[in-house]
């Protein structure tokens with residue numbers, strides 16, 4: 043899997059993606075992520091990438107030219123078929139199902155907007171799919187692109203440290219996870235559920251399955267309805 047991120051804040055993306063599990067996966071070569079500075083592609087002599095909106099109104103709009111030239115240049119760097127995604131609250135909400143499908147694609151181009159928006163004409167020309175990470179608004183597309191990258195990356199082979207983690211919860215059974223406990227056995231007077239100390243693997247698995255179902259029914263009646271009907 044290869045992911046290209048086009049942004050006005052590549053250092054912000056690079057910092058996050060050099061850390062922890064994704065950072066390690068990139069070092070190992072299990073995953074390729076490249077961050078691109080859209081400003082590097084402006085033809086404006088003052089390096090401008092934004093301007094005030096036609097029709098008036100607050101704030102600034104990212105211009106079509108630097109975004110389009112960045113996209114063309116990055117696409118030309120590889121033969122791989124590339125799926126272009128624009129992160130925006132207007133997009134279809136991301137689900138684990140869509141994450142799994144995106145993880146099967148050879149190459150993604152993630153476009154991050156900032157300010158009040160991007161000129162619609164370049165979006166119409168290059169964007170295959172608009173995706174939202176949820177019904178709330180953040181200041182730019184970078185954090186949403188990082189969330190998408192993280193969610194997709196962990197579905198790719200050799201990214202998660204243990205292949206176990208990869209098969210169980212990462213393939214998302216449709217239920218919420220059971221609670222986890224670690225040492226000490228008693229903390230602030232609260233003991234760990236005794237079954238987890240029993241060494242009885244069948245009982246432990248049964249307890250975890252029950253807890254998953256209980257928590258899902260309690261907190262997410264929507265997920266519970268889907269799961270218990272199939």
Ligand code: 4FM
Pocket residue numbers: 129130131154155156157158159160173174175176177178179180181182183186
């Ligand atoms: C997006 C701000 C584009 C400015 C945003 C521009 C969001 C979301 C989001 C903010 N993206 N899911 N929710 N973006 O709030 O994906 Cl130009």
